Amino acid sequence: MNKALKKNTFRVLNGIFLAFLAALCLLPIIHIVAVSFSDQAAVSANQVGLLPKGFTFASYKMVAKRSAFWQAFGISVERVIIGVIINTVITVLMAYPLSKNEREFPARKIYVWLLIFVMIFDGGLVPNYILIKDLNLFDTIWALVLPAAVPIYNIILTMNFMKQLPGTIEEAAMVDGANYFQRFIKLIIPLSKPVIATVTLFSFLNHWNSWFDGKIYNNQTTNYPLQTYLQNLISNSDMTNAAEAIENALSNVKTLQAAQLALTLLPILLIYPFLQKYFVKGITVGAVKG
Structure with missing residues (x-):
């Protein structure tokens, strides 16, 4: 394996790892925002993931x-x-x-x-x-x-x-x-x-x-x-x-x-x-x- 291939492989793996860490940080925040804009019935039923259910500003x-x-x-x-x-x-x-x-x-x-x-x-x-x-x-x-x-x-x-x-x-x-x-x-x-x-x-x-x-x-x-x-x-x-x-x-x-x-x-x-x-x-x- 030449140096260029090793460097490219490292960059790809490093990018995947950093993207995974970024997702771990962002997903809980996105979920909180989605819950804040969701209808209370959907939240009570645990139906809210990363997107709001029954969008509301209540x-x-x-x-x-x-x-x-x-x-x-x-x-x-x-x-x-x-x-x-x-x-x-x-x-x-x-x-x-x-x-x-x-x-x-x-x-x-x-x-x-x-x-x-x-x-x-x-x-x-x-x-x-x-x-x-x-x-x-x-x-x-x-x-x-x-x-x-x-x-x-x-x-x-x-x-x-x-x-x-x-x-x-x-x-x-x-x-x-x-x-x-x-x-x-x-x-x-x-x-x-x-x-x-x-x-x-x-x-x-x-x-x-x-x-x-x-x-x-x-x-x-x-x-x-x-x-x-x-x-x-x-x-x-x-x-x-x-x-x-x-x-x-x-x-x-x-x-x-x-x-x-x-x-x-x-x-x-x-x-x-x-x-x-x-x-x-x-x-x-x-x-x-x-």
């Missing part, structure tokens, strides 16, 4: 009337905006000095090892819980944002990306009289757009998909972010009053849950295409050098 009309869903949606949007801004600013501000050599930043190795240490050895749930309680952050947006304010993996990824940037660019700017801050703003940030877009996407997904912290750091269900609200919905713990219980009894709970889950996917589907072109370059180049 579940979405009911979701539109649910103030609890939209309140949780708003809390998640607020969390994402604040959290992503904090994560991105801290990431680039820490990654730039850490990308320098020991001559420019003598304590660089110490800080890098400290970051790796705290990434591997976490304090645990109980100390975090006590800290949030002592800071009186329960039932506030800061309880969801501040514990994840320093994304160490993102910092290391960005640091490695900045390390591979040509040093001659900064040297030329330094000869022209640019200081570290000017070089950082006018050179490093524009050149680091791929990795910044990548870590921004990571931060967005982390904040948008997180539900457990919303559960433990909020005593009031009205302060739940969207994913925590949906977790309660799926476990049927969101029926906190008689009116809501009656509403669910008169409708098909599965279609209602599917509609809310489908709406939750929309922000990811809308944002990802804009950042996808930077994703591969940002994560591959940032992972090359240590």
Whole structure:
């Protein structure tokens, strides 16, 4: 078997394998969307596969009337905006000095090892819980944002990306009289757009998909972010009053849950295409050098 045939065979098998993995990810999403648009009788009879049965917008009309869903949606949007801004600013501000050599930043190795240490050895749930309680952050947006304010993996990824940037660019700017801050703003940030877009996407997904912290750091269900609200919905713990219980009894709970889950996917589907072109370059180049 010659090399060309081996290469073509590998490509075909690799394509089949990746298509299989993509199908495993997409089919459940397609099924949820199909259920959300299906008639409740068809859903109750388990007749819905990948296409809706008895196409209807009834579940979405009911979701539109649910103030609890939209309140949780708003809390998640607020969390994402604040959290992503904090994560991105801290990431680039820490990654730039850490990308320098020991001559420019003598304590660089110490800080890098400290970051790796705290990434591997976490304090645990109980100390975090006590800290949030002592800071009186329960039932506030800061309880969801501040514990994840320093994304160490993102910092290391960005640091490695900045390390591979040509040093001659900064040297030329330094000869022209640019200081570290000017070089950082006018050179490093524009050149680091791929990795910044990548870590921004990571931060967005982390904040948008997180539900457990919303559960433990909020005593009031009205302060739940969207994913925590949906977790309660799926476990049927969101029926906190008689009116809501009656509403669910008169409708098909599965279609209602599917509609809310489908709406939750929309922000990811809308944002990802804009950042996808930077994703591969940002994560591959940032992972090359240590």
